Amino acid sequence: MGGALSSFRICDFTGQLAGAGATKWLASFGAEVIRIEDPVRQGRWDILRGMSPFVDERRGVDMGGGFNNHNTGKLGITLNLRTARGKEILREIIARSDVVAENFAKGVLERWGFGYATLKQIKPDIIYVSNCGFGHFGPYSDFKTWGPIVQAMSGLTFTSGLPDKEPAGWGYSYMDHTGGYYMAMAIMLSLLHRQRTGEGQWVDLACTDAALSLHGPALLDWTVNGRPMRRPGQPHSNRNEWPWMAPHGIYRCAGDDEWVSISCRSDTDWQALAGTMNARWCDDLRFSTLASRLEHQDALDEVIEAWTRTRDKFDVQRRLLAAGVPAAAVQKPQERIDQDPTTAAFGLWPRVHHSKIGSVRVDGQPVRFSKTNWEITRGAPCLSEHTEEVLSGLLGMTADEIGELRSEGVI
Amino acid sequence: MTALTGVRVIELANERIAFAGKLLADMGADVILIEPPGGDPSRSYTPFLEDRPGEDRSLYWWHYHTSKRGIVIDLEEEGDRAQFRRLIGSADVLLEAEPRTRLAALGIDYDQLTACRPDLIHVAVTTFGRDQVRSDDPATDLTIMAGGGPLWSCGYDDHGLAPIRGGGNQGYNTACHFAVLSTLTALLHRNVSGEGQFVDVSMHAAQNVTTEAASYTWLVAKQSVQRQTGRHAATGATGPTQIRCADGRYANTGVPPRSPAEFASLHRWIQEMGLAEDFPEAVFLEMGANWDGPFDLSQVGSDDTITAIFAAGREGLIRIAAHVGAQDFFRGCQRAGLPVGVINSPEEAYEDQHFVARGFQVEVEHPELGRSFRYPGAPYAMERSKWAITRRAPQLGEHTEEVLKALASE
Numbered sequence: 001m002g003g004a005l006s007s008f009r010i011c012d013f014t015g016q017l018a019g020a021g022a023t024k025w026l027a028s029f030g031a032e033v034i035r036i037e038d039p040v041r042q043g044r045w046d047i048l049r050g051m052s053p054f055v056d057e058r059r060g061v062d063m064g065g066g067f068n069n070h071n072t073g074k075l076g077i078t079l080n081l082r083t084a085r086g087k088e089i090l091r092e093i094i095a096r097s098d099v100v101a102e103n104f105a106k107g108v109l110e111r112w113g114f115g116y117a118t119l120k121q122i123k124p125d126i127i128y129v130s131n132c133g134f135g136h137f138g139p140y141s142d143f144k145t146w147g148p149i150v151q152a153m154s155g156l157t158f159t160s161g162l163p164d165k166e167p168a169g170w171g172y173s174y175m176d177h178t179g180g181y182y183m184a185m186a187i188m189l190s191l192l193h194r195q196r197t198g199e200g201q202w203v204d205l206a207c208t209d210a211a212l213s214l215h216g217p218a219l220l221d222w223t224v225n226g227r228p229m230r231r232p233g234q235p236h237s238n239r240n241e242w243p244w245m246a247p248h249g250i251y252r253c254a255g256d257d258e259w260v261s262i263s264c265r266s267d268t269d270w271q272a273l274a275g276t277m278n279a280r281w282c283d284d285l286r287f288s289t290l291a292s293r294l295e296h297q298d299a300l301d302e303v304i305e306a307w308t309r310t311r312d313k314f315d316v317q318r319r320l321l322a323a324g325v326p327a328a329a330v331q332k333p334q335e336r337i338d339q340d341p342t343t344a345a346f347g348l349w350p351r352v353h354h355s356k357i358g359s360v361r362v363d364g365q366p367v368r369f370s371k372t373n374w375e376i377t378r379g380a381p382c383l384s385e386h387t388e389e390v391l392s393g394l395l396g397m398t399a400d401e402i403g404e405l406r407s408e409g410v411i
Numbered sequence: 412m413t414a415l416t417g418v419r420v421i422e423l424a425n426e427r428i429a430f431a432g433k434l435l436a437d438m439g440a441d442v443i444l445i446e447p448p449g450g451d452p453s454r455s456y457t458p459f460l461e462d463r464p465g466e467d468r469s470l471y472w473w474h475y476h477t478s479k480r481g482i483v484i485d486l487e488e489e490g491d492r493a494q495f496r497r498l499i500g501s502a503d504v505l506l507e508a509e510p511r512t513r514l515a516a517l518g519i520d521y522d523q524l525t526a527c528r529p530d531l532i533h534v535a536v537t538t539f540g541r542d543q544v545r546s547d548d549p550a551t552d553l554t555i556m557a558g559g560g561p562l563w564s565c566g567y568d569d570h571g572l573a574p575i576r577g578g579g580n581q582g583y584n585t586a587c588h589f590a591v592l593s594t595l596t597a598l599l600h601r602n603v604s605g606e607g608q609f610v611d612v613s614m615h616a617a618q619n620v621t622t623e624a625a626s627y628t629w630l631v632a633k634q635s636v637q638r639q640t641g642r643h644a645a646t647g648a649t650g651p652t653q654i655r656c657a658d659g660r661y662a663n664t665g666v667p668p669r670s671p672a673e674f675a676s677l678h679r680w681i682q683e684m685g686l687a688e689d690f691p692e693a694v695f696l697e698m699g700a701n702w703d704g705p706f707d708l709s710q711v712g713s714d715d716t717i718t719a720i721f722a723a724g725r726e727g728l729i730r731i732a733a734h735v736g737a738q739d740f741f742r743g744c745q746r747a748g749l750p751v752g753v754i755n756s757p758e759e760a761y762e763d764q765h766f767v768a769r770g771f772q773v774e775v776e777h778p779e780l781g782r783s784f785r786y787p788g789a790p791y792a793m794e795r796s797k798w799a800i801t802r803r804a805p806q807l808g809e810h811t812e813e814v815l816k817a818l819a820s821e
Contacts, residue, residue, distance in 0.1 A: 004600035017623065029596055053624075053632035065631035066624060135792065140765040144750035145665075148642065148652065152663040155757030157641065159578030160565060166653055166661055167754055168575040171564030171636070171644035172623035181588040186791045188595035189414040189438055193796045195602050197412065201795040208760075209771060210790040215579050215757040216430075216474030221458040222758040223785040224470055229578075230756040237578045238553065242471050243456040248553060250562070250573035257570050261557035265549075326549040328558035330574050333629035333636070336560050336619055342539040346616050349630060361630040366616030367593045368540070370521075370609040372600055 003030015004372035008191065011090075011097040012036065012074065014183075015046030017173060018147065018207060019103030019131055020070040021180025022187065027073035028365055028374040034093065034390055035071065035381060039078035039411060043383050045104075055357055062356045062382040069362045069380075072352055076381025077390050078411050081112045085410045090114065092395050094122045098194075099187055103131040106141050116202045125200040127190040131183045135206025145207070147173025154211035159218070159235050168237075178214070179207035217242050239297065246293040247273070250330060251305045253313040259330040260313040262304065262320060266290075272323040277307045354379025387411050413439035414796035418598065420504040421495075422479070423486075424451035427508040427614065428536050429475035431587035435506075435594065436478035437789070437798050443498065443814055444479045447486070450807045460780075467779075467806045474804075477775065477786065481805025482814050486517055495519060497818050500527040503601075504594055508536040511546045521609040530607035532597040534590050540613040550614075556582040559618025564625045564636060564644035574638060585621050586614040653754070654729055660737035661754040668724035668749060669706055674699030676747035677727050686730050695723035761787070775800050 009032045012023045027033040037043035042061045044050065053065040080086040094100060100119055102109055109115065109130070119126045130136060133145025133153075148169070151157045157169040186203040194200055212219075221227045229235065240248040240263065247270070248263040264270045267290065274282035281287075281303050286296040293300055308316055313329035320327035329335070336343060343349065346368070349361045357379060365374045391397040391411070405411045416439040422432040424446045436442040455464065456471035485491045496519065499505060505524065507514070514520040521533040537546040538555065556562050556576050566574040593610045601607055619626065625636050625644060636644035641653040641663065653661050668674050678696035687693045699706075699720040710717045728751075732740050737753045744751035760766060771788035789798035 004596050007603055008599075025592060025596075053628045053634065055631055065627055069627040069630070134765060135769060137792070138765045138769045140745070143745040144748070145752065146750055148663050149665045149750050149752035152752035152754045153760060153763075155755055155760045156577060156579075156581075157663065157754050158756045160575050162567075162572070162575070165567070166655070167641055168566050169641040169653075169663070169754075170561075170577055171566070171638045171642070172561075172625060173643070174561075174577070174581065174621070174623075177621045177623065178585070178588065181592060182790050184592055185434070185588075185595060186793065188592070188599060189793065189796055191599055192595065192602070193414040195599070196416075197795075199795060201793060203794065204792040205790075206769065206792070209766070209769060209788070209792070212757070212760050212766060212771060213787050213790040214581065214584055216787055217456075217458060217471045218579065218757045219761050219787045220470040220474050220784070222761065224460060225458060225462065227458070228756060228758045230759065235578055238573065238576050240551075240553070241457060242580075243453075245551075248551075250553075250557065250576070252573065259557075259562075259573055261554045261562070261576075263551040263553045265551065269549075321548045324549055326551045326554045328550070328554035330557045330562050331560060332563055333560065333622075333625050334633075336558070337626065337629050342543050342545055342613075342615060343619055345543060346540055346613055348616050348619055363620040363626055363630075364616075366589055366613050366620055368611040369593070369597065370611075371606060372608065 002372065003375065004369065006030035008032070008099065009097045010034065010099045010101055011094050013100070013102035013104065013109065014131070015103065016048060017066070017070050017176035018179040019101065019183065020046070021177055022131070022183035023074065023101055024070055024072060025184045025365065026187065028376050029372065030375070033074040035074050035076045036090065036093070037076060037078050037383060039080050039384065039409070040082070043078070049383075055360060065360070067380055068352070068354050068357055068360065071380030072362055072376045073378050074381055075386040075390055076384065077387040078384040080410050083408070083410050085405065085408065087113060089391070089395070089410070091122050094119060094126065096394060097123070097126070098191065099127045099129065101129050101183070101187065103183070105144060106132055106136045120200070123200075125194055125198060127187065127194060127200045127203075129183060129186050129190070129203040129205060131179060131205040131207065133207050135209065136204045147176040150175040150179070150207045150211055154208045155215050155218070155229070156211055159215070159229060160237050161235050163233050163236055175207050175211050179205070179210055182210040244290060244294055246290060246297050247300050247304055249301050251301070251308040253308050253316060254310055255312070258313045260308055260316045260327060261330060262325065262327045264325060269325050273320065273325045276319055276323045276325070277304070279303070279307060350376045352377055352379040355382050355385060384411065414793070415440035418504065419443065419502040420506055421445065421498055421502045423507040423509055425508040426453045427583055428506055428587060428590060429453065430584055431590040431594070432479060432506055433475055433477055434587065434591045437800055438796065442479040443810070444476060444481045444805060445484050445495070446481060446807065448483055454807070472804050474786070476804035477800040478802055479805055480810035480814060481808065482811040483808040486519070492517065492519055494815060494818070496524070496527045499524050499531065501818060501821060502528060503532060503598070505531060505533045506590065506594070507534070511537045511541050525607075528607070530601055530605060532594065532601060532607045532610065534594055534597075534610045534612060536586055536590050536612045536614060538613070539615045541611045552580045552582040555614050556618055559615045560622040560625055561618055564622060564638050566638040568640045570638070582614065582618060586612060586617045589617045650725060654732045654740075656732045656737040656740050657734055658736035662732060662737050662740050663752045663754060664725070664728055664744070665750050665752065667721065667728070668699070669708065669721070671700055671702045673748055674702070674720065674724060676749070677724060680731060680743060680747055681727055684731060684734060686734070690727070690730055692719070692723040692726055695720045696727055699724065773800060775803050777803050779806070
């Protein structure tokens with residue numbers, strides 16, 4: 001296969017989204033990603049294996065919809081690392097891999113006898129990328145996290161909300177996605193480094209570091225000007241401070257829980273919005289300049305919403321865009337997936353074949369390469385689906401040897 | 412020598428891709444930032460050094476352009492375009508977020524630029540993709556996150572309140588993450604095959620595949636998730652996870668206690684704090700601690716005993732939080748093996764001992780001011796590929812002469 005990354009093999013212990021999302025990117029560009037799972041626990045360390053959503057009434061470790069979404073195109077094998085033979089086979093796989101990737105809690109891989117020092121002994125130029133919430137060093141490195149905990153610790157939860165209310169936070173694990181993106185970046189940066197120098201390395205990725213690095217201007221306002229985000233009136237996160245814009249918000253439209261976002265970048269945008277709304281209050285002197293609109297933002301938001309709330313959100317979007325004003329309906333999943341021609345045109349929801357689930361659509365990649373584009377056609381591996389293929393194809397084992405491993409509980 | 416040493420990136424200044432350029436520059440790429448005469452508009456973005464505006468005083472600019480060199484070139488002028496073509500001849504990557512037809516109209520789009528650099532990697536970021544007319548529509552971080560999916564899932568239980576956009580231009584950031592992933596992928600391929608290529612990044616598509624269960628619940632089961640305060644949007648209501656602590660600050664309890672060991676730790680803590688007497692449900696914690704084997708989580712809500720045990724877990728945490736500050740609650744929970752986090756503001760996280768110990772605070776010299784300032788540090792700790800802010804953001808036109816002179820002699 002001629003994928004951009006088809007010359008690389010990943011020994012993959014990742015799971016959930018923060019890890020699996022990283023190797024999904026690599027697999028979609030042709031890397032050979034071999035997921036290694038525990039036959040004793042039926043791979044349930046990755047809780048998504050058996051979790052909803054499901055396509056029908058069938059349940060079990062091969063039926064999880066999220067797991068399928070995050071593990072497309074990967075191979076799946078089982079290895080019992082409690083056994084000496086299991087460890088031996090893992091050593092043989094590592095010796096033939098470019099990268100070992102995992103997102104266990106700190107110390108798990110080491111307890112199995114595969115810490116970085118051992119990995120290097122097996123393959124001197126191995127790239128080892130570990131990914132956990134607080135990283136492998138630092139006072140909290142023994143603490144446990146999930147995506148929402150990472151977001152809480154790093155300021156992302158705090159900066160999503162309204163004044164004098166509890167944080168609204170993120171309605172999904174933004175940092176599982178984004179931690180996965182940084183993990184994939186770290187893997188590829190290390191591969192580039194190795195292409196140049198021949199040397200491998202260990203990357204200690206802490207999702208909380210990556211998350212905190214997403215607050216640049218707020219942090220500089222603190223370190224340079226001494227202005228904290230925890231102050232009266234903050235956060236007010238649908239508004240815009242950097243740069244200042246007004247109006248800038250999300251407004252109710254006609255219907256149940258229907259909303260439209262509007263942001264005016266300049267006086268020109270504001271005049272175009274006012275012209276479209278064509279209401280008498282638009283001439284209110286309180287709204288004539290940015291400074292004055294900022295000062296009277298509550299009143300401004302109220303009168304804009306009085307205009308939007310009787311209108312269809314897509315109609316508001318269409319009219320404002322025609323006038324040159326940034327506006328977008330808050331789209332529901334069905335609207336952006338099934339009714340939005342731009343995501344369909346991008347091929348964003350590829351249909352994969354999963355050996356048990358059958359035919360189902362998944363998240364694609366939001367990019368198009370002119371020569372070596374991504375390809376997502378195969379669903380996630382069922383538990384142990386490719387054990388024989390990998391042991392015979394990669395390690396040259398015979399059917400008898402594999403049968404023996406199975407009867408001994410090694411695979 | 413670090414991961415991207417020797418890789419030259421030409422970046423056309425635009426707030427939508429500034430972060431992608433920074434991520435590459437801090438990993439050692441020679442990023443040359445091209446601004447038009449008069450400078451990029453984001454030089455005028457708040458906040459400013461000491462709150463006083465000025466073209467080199469925007470902290471927004473400071474953050475997003477670290478480690479880059481900056482030159483001024485007017486792509487509207489043919490003479491400058493010739494310089495641009497020569498620069499491309501010396502470059503590995505072009506990173507841009509121009510209006511989708513602008514470069515073609517100027518005769519400097521990918522098809523023309525490959526004449527200067529056959530193995531060029533051209534990464535173009537637009538709102539909806541290069542071939543979509545909707546990319547011509549005006550858009551901001553807010554409208555991109557609204558249309559692309561994240562906002563539907565974020566906000567409060569009270570749907571009388573609007574969906575909420577998290578701070579920090581995360582819509583732009585997400586598109587930048589994909590621009591960087593694409594650049595690295597294309598570089599790895601070029602190093603093996605010798606061929607470059609054109610990469611089309613859609614900001615709207617990037618949001619669409621960064622919504623976790625919202626997308627795949629629809630794709631798999633045709634069900635729509637609903638937003639809830641401080642926790643995952645879901646198809647059905649789930650229990651709250653944020654707890655207000657004794658000091659008024661919040662903690663997030665994430666996944667509540669659900670293993671016998673966790674119930675045992677929680678029960679012990681309640682007793683140590685002397686709270687058991689006023690908390691008759693503590694008996695359920697004890698039952699949870701003595702439960703034989705893992706709980707069947709699908710029985711929460713239907714099996715009375717399991718439901719009572721899980722409710723007591725949540726209630727126990729609330730009782731403790733009412734007596735301790737958020738930091739103590741966080742540490743106490745973690746020591747008990749419960750994955751709980753304190754809801755920090757960005758500056759509280761930045762000053763937290765853990766991030767300090769990991770070296771997240773880095774000093775950056777501003778020689779023109781005779782001062783240095785603390786900046787945010789590395790997103791990943793790489794053993795051999797050094798992440799570093801090698802210089803503060805460029806002043807307007809600071810490296811024009813240096814870069815063009817070197818080009819002339821190349």
